[in-house]
Amino acid sequence: MIRNLLLTASVLALTGAVSMPAQAQSAAGAYLAGRHAAVRSDFAESAKYYGEALALDPKNPEFLESTVLALLSLGNIERALPLARVMAASDQPGQIAYLVTTAGMAQEEDYAGLIAQSADEGGIGPWVDGLVKAWAQVGAGDMTAALAQFDALSTEAGMQGFVMYHKALALASVGDYEGAEAIFAANQSGSAGQTRRGVIARVEILGQLGRNEQALALLTDSFGANSDPELDDLVAALQGDGQVAFTQIPDAKAGIAEVFFTFAAVLRNESAGDYYVLLYSRIARYLRPDHIDDLLLTADLLENIGQYELAIQELQDVPADNPAYHAAELGRAAALRRSNKPEQAIEVLQQLTRSHGTLPSVHSALGDALRAQDDFKAAIKSYDKAIELTPDSNPQRWVLYYARGIAEERLGNGEASERDFRAALEINPDQPQVLNYLGYSLVEQGRNLDEALNMIERAVAASPDSGYIVDSLGWVLYRLGRYEEAVDQMERAVELVAVDPVLNDHLGDVYWSVGRQREAEFQWRRALSFVDPEDQDSEADPKRMRRKLEVGLDAVLAEEGAEPLSKASAEK
Secondary structure, eight states: OHHHHHHHHHHHHHHTOOOOOGGGSSHHHHHHHHHHHHHTTOHHHHHHHHHHHHHHOTTOHHHHHHHHHHHHHHTOHHHHHHHHHHHHTSSOOHHHHHHHHHHHHHHTTOHHHHHHHTTSSSOSOHHHHHHHHHHHHHHTTOHHHHHHHHHHHHTSTTOHHHHHHHHHHHHHHTTOHHHHHHHHHTTTTGGGGGSHHHHHHHHHHHHHTTOHHHHHHHHHHHHTTOOOHHHHHHHHHHHSSSOOOOOSOOSHHHHHHHHHHHHHHHHHHTTOOHHHHHHHHHHHHHHOTTOHHHHHHHHHHHHHTTOHHHHHHHHTTSOTTSTTHHHHHHHHHHHHHHTTOHHHHHHHHHHHHHHSTTOHHHHHHHHHHHHHTTOHHHHHHHHHHHHHHSOTTOTTHHHHHHHHHHHHHHTTOHHHHHHHHHHHHHHSTTOHHHHHHHHHHHHHHTOOHHHHHHHHHHHHHHOTTOHHHHHHHHHHHHHTTOHHHHHHHHHHHHHHSTTOHHHHHHHHHHHHHTTOHHHHHHHHHHHHHHOOTTOTTOOOOHHHHHHHHHHOHHHHHHHTTOOOGGGGGGOO
């Protein structure tokens, strides 16, 4: 009885549960409220309600696991840890308990405990468990056992590259830079060694070996003309008189953090759910608060699941003197935009142009934010600056011309817009978005329709599952008077993007052109049902749709002074 009371008190303290709303007067009610919050990815609310349920029923394993999971998702591992240990001591500890207790032992540098735990049944997964054990052996000072563990893991199919990457990092962490470089040089580190983080690790290793020229060449080969404060600092250090420090993995705890970060990145690349990936990134963040790459990943995951405030909180942890500060501020601006705070986002970016004004990405992001607010003139100025700062050799320069071209088009500057689109195509001739946008613009202007058709056909070939690009192909066929051909393409476009008002409206026009009037009217009504009055950027014209329903497309074209459908083929 006393033990249960103590556990109840502990739960109340850990979860912060002090009062219970009306809807959570029972354990079941509180649990259901927690589940409802969890569905919305509201981790703070779900932790609160699950905690209330657990306080009422401290032995309930489902309540325990749900509370631990919510606290882990929230990033509050210190509060989750005692509860996870209660779960771990039970008959059915579960993977979540194992995950959190592993993090706890790593944080306390209990390497003996980690080595013993990894031998138990269950665990997080064979790869994570195996790599954590190897790093724990590094932490325990048993490099022979650690290297044997890495080698044993590397013989299994699927993750050899990641295992060897971690082996290289482990060797570097204990000063064996020759051994680490041998792994990188033999391309044994796989795709992990090709990531930005992997390249920087190798550059630092080469710097430790005094092979600065090779390190500089690697930076150039990997990043080309792209630059940012972190890379600039590396270049300056390599060109200086001092030795470049190895900072990527200073100790075994950082190595274990890297395991969780690595697998978070792997899972994300495999399109695992953002929520599931977040659990791994939270552990990495807990073990190594200065892991900026993981911080950025965590913030991005939170943003993707709609937790903008939590994302912003993460990003605000990056100090202004950190080389990644600009990346964090760019992320913060993006989160502010997505949370419907465009003015604050623009303010962040404007401040960033003052502190990091030499970075083209800053001006480009400001241009995007201004363009989203229909401030096209200001957006163009930002794109001008971004283009000025971007080397001609940068293959991503086309994006800036494309973005500026859109802004020019929105201002009605047709010639300037076309120049920018064609400049983008000179850099990236087969880019489907640019081909589609320019082709569609030419169609709307009734110019160069044959060229427009060629462009859009190339865009469809490059991106056949893009409903908007397929719509453009249908529309240019319609404008060329090839109505029957247009039907197939427009039906395909609406199949791909079923609820877009513009695409449904276009399909209605195409149906009308081939005499399928009832179907046309159905599509126009359908298009009207999808119109969002709050969407100021949409090309949807509900007034025109209603007029077509009243008098038909032929009459509307006559009212507009347009050529009748039968003469559309002459428009070239």
